[in-house]
Amino acid sequence: MWALAWRNVWRYKTRTLVASGAVAVVVVFTLVFFGFVTATMTGMAEVLTSESGHLHVTSARAKQAHDFDARLIRDAARVEAALLRELPDVRLRRVLEVPALISGETRSRGALVIGTAQDDALGERFAREHVAVGRLPAPGSGDEIALGEALARALQVEIGDPVYVFAPGTEGWGAAAYTLVGLLDFPQTSHEIQAAYVSLEGAQELAAPGAVTRLEIHLAPERGAPTDALVEETKARAAAVLGPEVLVETWRESSPDMAALLDMMDPVMTVFSFFIFVLAGLLVVNTIYLGLVERIREFGVIIAVGADRWRVMRMVFTESLVLVLLGTAAGLFVGGLLVASWADGFRMPGFDEVLAEYGMPAVLYPSVTPGQVAVTVAFAIGTALAAALWPAWVAGRLQPVEAMRHVA
Amino acid sequence: MKPILRAVRLAKVYENGGVRTPALQGVDLEVMPGEFTAVAGPSGSGKSTLLHLLGCLDNPTAGETWLGERRTDQLDPVTRASLRLHEIGFVFQAYNLIPVLTALENAAFVLELRGEPKKARHDKAMAALEALGIADLAHRRPNQLSGGQQQRVAVARALAAEPRVVLADEPTANLDSKTGLALIELMKKLNQERGITFLFSTHDPRLLEHVGRIVRLEDGRVVADERVGAA
Numbered sequence: 213m214w215a216l217a218w219r220n221v222w223r224y225k226t227r228t229l230v231a232s233g234a235v236a237v238v239v240v241f242t243l244v245f246f247g248f249v250t251a252t253m254t255g256m257a258e259v260l261t262s263e264s265g266h267l268h269v270t271s272a273r274a275k276q277a278h279d280f281d282a283r284l285i286r287d288a289a290r291v292e293a294a295l296l297r298e299l300p301d302v303r304l305r306r307v308l309e310v311p312a313l314i315s316g317e318t319r320s321r322g323a324l325v326i327g328t329a330q331d332d333a334l335g336e337r338f339a340r341e342h343v344a345v346g347r348l349p350a351p352g353s354g355d356e357i358a359l360g361e362a363l364a365r366a367l368q369v370e371i372g373d374p375v376y377v378f379a380p381g382t383e384g385w386g387a388a389a390y391t392l393v394g395l396l397d398f399p400q401t402s403h404e405i406q407a408a409y410v411s412l413e414g415a416q417e418l419a420a421p422g423a424v425t426r427l428e429i430h431l432a433p434e435r436g437a438p439t440d441a442l443v444e445e446t447k448a449r450a451a452a453v454l455g456p457e458v459l460v461e462t463w464r465e466s467s468p469d470m471a472a473l474l475d476m477m478d479p480v481m482t483v484f485s486f487f488i489f490v491l492a493g494l495l496v497v498n499t500i501y502l503g504l505v506e507r508i509r510e511f512g513v514i515i516a517v518g519a520d521r522w523r524v525m526r527m528v529f530t531e532s533l534v535l536v537l538l539g540t541a542a543g544l545f546v547g548g549l550l551v552a553s554w555a556d557g558f559r560m561p562g563f564d565e566v567l568a569e570y571g572m573p574a575v576l577y578p579s580v581t582p583g584q585v586a587v588t589v590a591f592a593i594g595t596a597l598a599a600a601l602w603p604a605w606v607a608g609r610l611q612p613v614e615a616m617r618h619v620a
Numbered sequence: 621m622k623p624i625l626r627a628v629r630l631a632k633v634y635e636n637g638g639v640r641t642p643a644l645q646g647v648d649l650e651v652m653p654g655e656f657t658a659v660a661g662p663s664g665s666g667k668s669t670l671l672h673l674l675g676c677l678d679n680p681t682a683g684e685t686w687l688g689e690r691r692t693d694q695l696d697p698v699t700r701a702s703l704r705l706h707e708i709g710f711v712f713q714a715y716n717l718i719p720v721l722t723a724l725e726n727a728a729f730v731l732e733l734r735g736e737p738k739k740a741r742h743d744k745a746m747a748a749l750e751a752l753g754i755a756d757l758a759h760r761r762p763n764q765l766s767g768g769q770q771q772r773v774a775v776a777r778a779l780a781a782e783p784r785v786v787l788a789d790e791p792t793a794n795l796d797s798k799t800g801l802a803l804i805e806l807m808k809k810l811n812q813e814r815g816i817t818f819l820f821s822t823h824d825p826r827l828l829e830h831v832g833r834i835v836r837l838e839d840g841r842v843v844a845d846e847r848v849g850a851a
Contacts, residue, residue: 515701
């Protein structure tokens with residue numbers, strides 16, 4: 213039966229190329245689709261966590277008492293050192309957020325002064341994504357400030373203008389004057405209208421020497437976003453060394469809205485995948501079905517000279533299976549090559565801003581899991597065999613005389 | 621001697637969209653082993669239907685069909701397929717060769733379905749092609765052969781399996797008269813040399829001069845059954 217099927221597959225070259233090609237196209241398309249779904253999901257997670265980090269260390273008292281003092285991790289240097297001993301490969305951003313009154317020459321409003329210190333890579337990334345005009349305050353600077361563009365407009369200040377900050381009731385100077393060195397652009401206007409960035413040291417001098425309100429832990433996989441499992445494992449390690457005075461949370465715990473947004477993509481992608489599979493299935497069904505219907509007359513001859521209907525059905529099924537296996541193998545090869553070639557980063561020139569609008573990174577890292585490959589192969593084979601079922605059944609049920617008169 | 625093919629009050633009615641068309645109306649026929657018999661009659665007289673019913677390709681509406689001592693009209697499809705595979709050779713009007721197979725592979729196809737080893741079926745098929753004078757065309761595909769050559773391959777396919785009886789439905793209908801006549805003479809030669817029973821239909825009166833028996837059908841009934849001198 214296999215020999216007969218293989219011979220027919222080999223001899224009907226055009227049909228074989230068309231049918232196997234259709235299966236191969238579907239397999240390639242599905243693999244690439246899976247690759248980009250994975251890349252999109254991890255990319256969105258990466259965008260969501262690129263600024264906030266994957267884990268947050270905050271004061272254990274911050275959740276119960278919302279005053280500024282309760283939110284402080286006072287011995288930040290000790291906490292940071294303990295953290296880096298346990299997790300030497302992570303990158304840290306130290307943040308001190310100070311509620312304050314901020315003024316220009318003529319206007320003032322409530323704002324959040326955010327002092328940050330981080331390694332160069334995190335700083336450069338932040339600057340690349342948010343600095344619209346000028347620059348960020350220099351690390352360690354005590355007299356430079358960058359404002360959200362909306363806040364700067366509200367205060368009617370421009371680059372080079374003095375900006376005054378009042379943080380009464382804190383443990384620092386409580387007031388300071390800065391020079392505006394940069395204007396920042398954020399997607400959320402609510403953040404842009406209240407954000408004022410200074411160096412960590414500047415913020416500590418202003419309000420809480422030696423303290424931070426948050427340590428952000430950025431895991432640094434080679435590409436894409438770290439898995440939830442890695443984040444959870446890191447959380448457990450951090451919590452174990454830092455003790456009960458601080459609270460370690462994953463980004464999903466500290467930003468449930470963001471996590472929900474990402475999780476919402478799962479059903480969306482599932483529905484999208486369903487339609488992709490339906491369309492791909494129709495292509496396979498159509499190709500296999502038509503390839504067999506036009507041979508019903510031939511099947512009639514085979515039945516007439518002595519093959520029983522089950523034998524014809526087996527032959528049709530075996531042939532279809534051979535076609536699908538050939539197409540699937542070709543599709544896996546080509547699709548695998550494509551995904552592998554894009555695995556180090558796929559960028560669509562000119563689409564960076566469009567992707568950013570949808571919360572996606574400019575560079576995607578497609579990859580497929582063994583499970584996705586198995587689903588693709590099972591789908592291709594299942595669909596093609598289902599497509600072969602009807603013509604095989606028809607051919608098997610036909611009286612040979614009718615089949616030999618059949619005109620496709 | 622007992623008949624190899626037998627039809628008893630055989631009737632067939634085709635129904636299409638509520639319209640009943642009687643094709644055979646109570647045909648009685650016996651074909652003895654080794655006979656070279658033509659079923660003659662105009663188009664629509666029931667020639668093909670009779671061959672299809674005797675060859676287990678279709679089911680009668682009424683009556684009986686027999687192959688040797690076995691009644692065939694009541695058999696299940698699988699057994700009927702097995703009978704066609706092992707006992708009956710078919711030659712069709714439209715050749716009905718499998719387009720992707722060579723002449724040799726077409727001739728060996730029935731043997732392949734029987735599961736015979738490659739060497740054995742190759743030898744038998746080649747012998748059949750040689751007997752029909754087309755061994756040199758063994759590796760050509762049907763689209764590389766003329767109509768007469770294709771019909772010879774079809775006869776070779778029927779003969780290679782060494783059936784008890786060969787049923788040929790208007791085997792010369794698509795051939796020119798010279799080629800058709802040559803094919804009939806070839807079939808007759810095989811009939812005489814090997815004793816294979818041939819039953820074929822035709823509406824060409826010139827071919828009837830070469831047969832041993834003519835069964836004439838009209839409107840689904842046997843109107844004459846003549847033994848003629850050519851046998």
